[in-house]
Amino acid sequence: xxxxxxxxxxxxxxxxxxxxxxxxxxxxxxxxxxxxxxxxxxxxxxxxxxxxxxxxxxxxxxxxxxxxxxxxxxxxxxxxxxxxxxxxxxxxxxxxxxxxxxxxxxxxxxxxxxxxxxxxxxxxxxxxxxxxxxxxxxxxxxxxxxxxxxxxxxxxxxxxxxxxxxxxxxxxxxxxxxxxxxxxxxxxxxxxxxxxxxxxxxxxxxxxxxxxxxxxxxxxxxxxxxxxxxxxxxxxxxxxxx
Numbered sequence: 001x002x003x004x005x006x007x008x009x010x011x012x013x014x015x016x017x018x019x020x021x022x023x024x025x026x027x028x029x030x031x032x033x034x035x036x037x038x039x040x041x042x043x044x045x046x047x048x049x050x051x052x053x054x055x056x057x058x059x060x061x062x063x064x065x066x067x068x069x070x071x072x073x074x075x076x077x078x079x080x081x082x083x084x085x086x087x088x089x090x091x092x093x094x095x096x097x098x099x100x101x102x103x104x105x106x107x108x109x110x111x112x113x114x115x116x117x118x119x120x121x122x123x124x125x126x127x128x129x130x131x132x133x134x135x136x137x138x139x140x141x142x143x144x145x146x147x148x149x150x151x152x153x154x155x156x157x158x159x160x161x162x163x164x165x166x167x168x169x170x171x172x173x174x175x176x177x178x179x180x181x182x183x184x185x186x187x188x189x190x191x192x193x194x195x196x197x198x199x200x201x202x203x204x205x206x207x208x209x210x211x212x213x214x215x216x217x218x219x220x221x222x223x224x225x226x227x228x229x230x231x232x233x234x235x236x237x238x239x240x241x242x
Contacts (some may be wrong), residue, residue, distance in 0.1 A: 001218045004231045005032045007170040011127025013037060016113020017134045017141040022052040024220055025130055025174070026106075030098070033128060035105045037120075041085075041141075043110040046070050047092040052106055061103070062095040069110060082152065087111055114143050114156045121166045123238055128171065129163060133223035134178035146173070146180035148210075164210045169234040171212075174220060176227045182209055188225045195219030198226040211236035 009032045015025065018038040026036060043049065047069040051060060067090030076086045089111030096104045109116055129145075136142045144159060151157035177189030184207055188198045202216035211234060218229040 001229070004170070004172055004217050004229075005029075007231075008032060008127030008168065008172055010034055011168050011171070012121065012125050013128040013130070014117070014121065014126050015039065015130040016116065016145060017131065017143065019133070021133060021223075022106075025128075026053060026104075028220070029128060030104060031102075034103070035107070037107045037109060037116070039109040039111065039113040039116050041073060041087055041110065041112055043092075043108060045072075047090060047108065047110055049092055049108060051094070051096075052108075053096050053104070058096040058098050058104075060094055061097050062093075064093050066091045066093065067110075071110075080152075085112075089115065112143075112156075113141070113145070114159055117145070117159065117162050117166065123165050124168050126163070126166045126171065127168050128174065129167065130174040132174065132176035132178055132227050135224070136179060141179065144179045144181065146175055146182055146185060149181070160210050164212065165238050167212075167232065167234070171232045172217075173214075173230045173232060174227060175230070176223045176225045178224050184214075185228075185230075190225055192222075192226060195222060195226040195228065198228055202228070208235070 013029060013033045013036045016039045018040050047065055068088035069090040071088035073085060073087040075083055077083050092108045094106045131145050134140050146160055148158045148160050175185050177186040180186055199216055199219045207214040212232040213235050214230050214232055216228055217231040220227040
C-alpha cells in the first residue's frame, strides 16, 4: 500500500456525493495529498460549514468562497422538453496548516459532482477518487461514476470514461460498490462491512476495466458494504478507454 501512496503523492483527491464523510480520507491521505475536493449538492446554502480538520492539529490560515454559494437548486426544462435539476456551483476553499507546518487545501464544492468531473479537472490530475455511501434513490445521487451509462446530457454520461482521462497513470479508486456497474466492485455491496474479508477474496487478483489494470490494495471502514481501495495502472493511452 505504501508504494501506492507514494504514486499519488501531490495529486488531487476527488470525492463526489461526499456529504460530511471527510475525516477518514483526510486522516489517511494527509501526508501524501495536498488538495482534497469534496462535492455535494446538499451542502448548506451559503456554504457556512464547520472546519473539517481537528483544531488541536490544524489551524485555518485562509478561507474563501467562490461562485454562487446562495444559489437555489431548481427544476428547469430543456429545449427537447425534458426536465432536469440545475444548481449554480460554488466552493468553500480552506487552507489548513498542521502543527508541523504541512499545509493542505480542502475544497468543498456545492454542486453536481458529474459537472465538476467534466469541467474542473485537468487530464491526469486526480490521484485518488473516492465514492461510497451512495444509492440510486432514497436521497442518493443516482449518479454512476464507476460505470459508463449513457445519458441525454453528454456531460453526465459515460462518467468512467471522463474519470479515466483525469486519473494519473497510477491512481487509487476507493469504493463500497455504490452506483457502479463493475461486477467486482459490486460483489459485496450491501452484503457485508468486513473489509478484511473482501480484501482477502481479491488480494493478488488482477482485473481489467476502462483502460486500467486493477488490483485491490487495502480497505477502509465500511459504508454500504466494505470500502475497498483499488490500485489502477493505465494500460491504454488517455482518451482510448472502452
